[in-house]
Amino acid sequence: MTDAAVKPRRWKRPPVLIQDARWRLGIYSGAVIYLILAISSVEVNWVRVYDGLERGWRFVQGFLVPDFTSRWSDISQGLVESLTMTVTATVVGILISVPIGVGAARNLAPRPVYYVCRSIIALSRALQEIIIAILFVAMFGFGPFAGFLTLSFATIGFLAKLLAEDIEDIDESQAEAVRSTGASWLQLVNYAIQPQVMPRLIGLSLYRLDINFRESAVIGIVGAGGIGATLNTAIDRYEYDSAGAILLMIIAIVMVAEYSSGFVRKWVQ
Amino acid sequence: MPITKTSDSAVWRKRTTLQQWALWGGWFLLVVFFIFCWQVMTKDTIWYFVADAPTQAADLGGRMFPPRWSYIDVLWAPLWDTLNIATLGTLLGIAIAIPVAFLAARNTTPSVLFVRPIALFIIVSSRSINSLIWALLLVAIIGPGILAGIVAIGLRSIGFVAKLLYEAIEEIDETQVEAISATGASAAQVVDYAIVPQVLPAFFGISVFRWDINIRESTILGLVGAGGIGLQLQASLNVLAWPQVTMIFIVILGTVVLSEWVSAKVRHAII
Numbered sequence: 001m002t003d004a005a006v007k008p009r010r011w012k013r014p015p016v017l018i019q020d021a022r023w024r025l026g027i028y029s030g031a032v033i034y035l036i037l038a039i040s041s042v043e044v045n046w047v048r049v050y051d052g053l054e055r056g057w058r059f060v061q062g063f064l065v066p067d068f069t070s071r072w073s074d075i076s077q078g079l080v081e082s083l084t085m086t087v088t089a090t091v092v093g094i095l096i097s098v099p100i101g102v103g104a105a106r107n108l109a110p111r112p113v114y115y116v117c118r119s120i121i122a123l124s125r126a127l128q129e130i131i132i133a134i135l136f137v138a139m140f141g142f143g144p145f146a147g148f149l150t151l152s153f154a155t156i157g158f159l160a161k162l163l164a165e166d167i168e169d170i171d172e173s174q175a176e177a178v179r180s181t182g183a184s185w186l187q188l189v190n191y192a193i194q195p196q197v198m199p200r201l202i203g204l205s206l207y208r209l210d211i212n213f214r215e216s217a218v219i220g221i222v223g224a225g226g227i228g229a230t231l232n233t234a235i236d237r238y239e240y241d242s243a244g245a246i247l248l249m250i251i252a253i254v255m256v257a258e259y260s261s262g263f264v265r266k267w268v269q
Numbered sequence: 270m271p272i273t274k275t276s277d278s279a280v281w282r283k284r285t286t287l288q289q290w291a292l293w294g295g296w297f298l299l300v301v302f303f304i305f306c307w308q309v310m311t312k313d314t315i316w317y318f319v320a321d322a323p324t325q326a327a328d329l330g331g332r333m334f335p336p337r338w339s340y341i342d343v344l345w346a347p348l349w350d351t352l353n354i355a356t357l358g359t360l361l362g363i364a365i366a367i368p369v370a371f372l373a374a375r376n377t378t379p380s381v382l383f384v385r386p387i388a389l390f391i392i393v394s395s396r397s398i399n400s401l402i403w404a405l406l407l408v409a410i411i412g413p414g415i416l417a418g419i420v421a422i423g424l425r426s427i428g429f430v431a432k433l434l435y436e437a438i439e440e441i442d443e444t445q446v447e448a449i450s451a452t453g454a455s456a457a458q459v460v461d462y463a464i465v466p467q468v469l470p471a472f473f474g475i476s477v478f479r480w481d482i483n484i485r486e487s488t489i490l491g492l493v494g495a496g497g498i499g500l501q502l503q504a505s506l507n508v509l510a511w512p513q514v515t516m517i518f519i520v521i522l523g524t525v526v527l528s529e530w531v532s533a534k535v536r537h538a539i540i
Contacts, residue, residue, distance in 0.1 A: 034356075038353040038356060041349065041350070041415075042353065042357070042415050042416055042419065044414070045412060048411065048412040052409075053410075055409065056411070059406065059409075081310065083306075084306040085310055087302070088307050088310055091299075091303050126522060126526070127522075128485060128486075128488070128489060128521075130489045131489070131518065134506065138329055140325075141315060141318035141319075143313060143314060144311075144313075145311060145314045214399060217402065218399045221492065222492065231402065231405070232405065238409070243406070250397060251393070251394050254396075254397035255393055255397070
């Protein structure tokens with residue numbers, strides 16, 4: 001047999017995702033029925049929407065001609081709260097999540113410690129920031145302190161999980177080499193693990209700083225301090241020019257944070 | 270990597286003395302900065318409330334348990350709304366994100382100089398504003414209700430879906446594009462036969478992932494009036510009906526875990 005006879009000459013359509021035609025039909029029609037039901041359950045008050053268009057236009061105008069001056073003291077206070085909250089919560093969150101991350105790495109921690117740390121991570125990841133913020137505001141009162149606690153708590157789940165995964169993925173031969181010198185557990189972590197995960201830990205921390213700032217703009221809505229509270233007030237008062245100014249500043253800070261963290265990450269790695 | 274020679278042996282060190290000092294200086298500055306931020310942040314904190322928190326927490330816990338199980342009958346309709354907000358919002362976001370992604374990808378954009386920056390700006394602004402803020406704005410503009418929630422989720426999803434999709438488009442195998450264009454295919458045919466089949470699995474993965482995130486986010490949109498189970502949460506919080514709040518938290522947690530499971534299953538099946 002020649003080569004050409006073995007190779008298929010005609011192009012065949014690659015197999016479709018769901019092989020069985022009945023299943024495919026069932027899933028597609030189920031999706032269509034769901035869509036019809038879902039769309040029909042959306043009640044739209046078109047008169048209200050039409051009224052709102054004028055307000056929407058005013059918002060666009062406010063966005064194009066933002067008013068930084070008339071509410072500047074509120075805005076700057078909110079920004080300072082948000083920024084300080086972000087920095088302190090990120091630092092404290094990292095300090096807590098490093099030991100938890102080490103404890104949640106399968107190749108480093110004994111079984112009981114592993115399960116305790118994994119459940120802390122799961123708890124922190126399952127609860128949304130807003131829900132944690134509601135609880136912390138109820139316990140600690142209004143203001144940035146509750147926000148700080150919320151962001152720290154949320155940081156733990158994110159950072160410890162990724163750090164633990166990173167530690168599990170390390171090059172075992174280096175750990176083996178350090179272990180064979182008779183190093184203690186602490187020395188193992190310091191000389192075999194830490195150099196391998198440090199660049200990524202720094203990268204993740206910067207990324208989390210970025211996320212924490214974005215979140216700090218939101219948790220103010222439920223009373224946990226920061227720029228979100230200012231934004232909420234501005235929109236409640238229909239001061240779209242101030243709201244536009246706040247949103248522009250949030251976008252600008254997030255952009256600066258994203259670019260500079262990308263730069264720092266390149267420099268570290 | 271410097272080696273310092275002492276009287277009898279050479280000692281290897283990772284950094285020079287200057288580098289070492291710079292490193293310590295950097296850490297010191299970070300600590301100072303942290304303390305400064307801490308002082309500014311806690312300037313208005315009432316420490317009495319903080320010290321009182323354990324009592325408050327115990328009190329809250331006592332009031333939150335047991336959850337009011339019968340309240341779940343009220344929650345089915347808002348839960349259905351929440352699912353619809355997430356799903357329809359994801360669809361809306363995807364519909365807008367696909368063209369944005371093609372305009373943003375370096376190899377499919379009509380103009381790297383003019384169109385690409387605009388597409389990237391759309392992506393960044395959608396990503397930097399949380400869905401709760403979008404909802405806050407939209408409730409003020411088009412009124413409270415599910416529609417505001419759907420649009421908020423949609424606007425928020427654009428950036429995420431478009432960013433991951435345009436990265437996938439940029440990473441495609443160019444030889445297939447060359448093969449198709451060598452047959453004399455039009456630009457639309459190149460997209461249809463060379464690019465879309467390559468990014469389709471990634472696209473479905475991204476969409477399901479975003480749907481999962483959107484379920485999470487849509488549960489709280491009601492706090493600002495955008496429909497769904499968050500409305501019940503807001504109402505229960507306003508009257509301090511903590512057993513109901515606990516019940517809502519349980520329902521939210523169940524939904525989130527379920528959606529995560531579904532999305533993990535689907536992603537395993539297609540990727």
